[in-house]
Amino acid sequence: MDRNRREIVGYSPSPLPERVIYGFVLFLSSQFTLILSLVWAFIPESWLNSLGLTYWPQKYRAVALPVYLLITIVIGYVLLFGLNLMSTSPLNSIYTITDNYAKNQQQKKYQEDASSTLRDIPTSEVNQMFFFAAKELYVKTKLYED
């Protein structure tokens, strides 16, 4: 029954009865956690003990955990930048020229009156076209830049 409906509806983000229930449960639990953590952080130890609730984490955590979270976010910025720098290929790497997809691409047959298919052209041919053959074109664009 469920799979039938999924096949009809598809994987769309529209509201469904199950999603309504999930959302409401999430909303209630997040509000409860917020109120509970505020109560734990602000109300003195003695009042909570007099109510009978004695087994709490240290109040130090109420300050420490938000600080941990903020520092993690700041380090995340630095880490992301560092990861980007590390994953950039060096200048002498083969991956600046080609990769597995370009090596294993299939050649499609030439069809009359059809636009050419998209494929990876080897660097040598591209270089010949840009820098060797089209000298006048480059000189003209250089003049326009100046």
Next chain:
Amino acid sequence: MEDERSFSDICGGRLALQRRYYSPSCREFCLSCPRLSLRSLTAVTCTVWLAAYGLFTLCENSMILSAAIFITLLGLLGYLHFVKIDQETLLIIDSLGIQMTSSYASGKESTTFIEMGKVKDVVINEAIYMQKVIYYLCILLKDPMEPHGISQVVPVFQSAKPRLDCLIEVYRSCQEILAHQKATSASP
């Protein structure tokens, strides 16, 4: 036949390209990098000595000052001998191969030779370098296993890093020689 022109590198410094045309099958390109400027040398020396003086006022130990002088001297000598490249040369000989020479500021020279049988092509490639995208000239080496494959990429003029106009000049001359070489090797 000798020819000299001035270009600029990717940071804006001046480069001088000297082209020597020995014969239709042998050419040499010599790129001279900008020299070590007095301004940067005094700036580095002043910062190191000021930092040492600051440490001295904290510790009251005069060894720090003499250590700073030694560090500056040794650092300068090491930089000139291992890091600062004065001139980079690319020599192409048709039937023999390609030779790259880097001469350092202290006089040291380091040479790399690639024989023509291994060279597939000389191309201008674009890649990401730090925060920029730069053009650089590189030699593609053949793969012994695959006829149309590339086994290695050897960038040239790595410390001079000229801009595209200089690279196009070198590229054109190299392609003329490589075409000449392919024609002569294919004929018999």
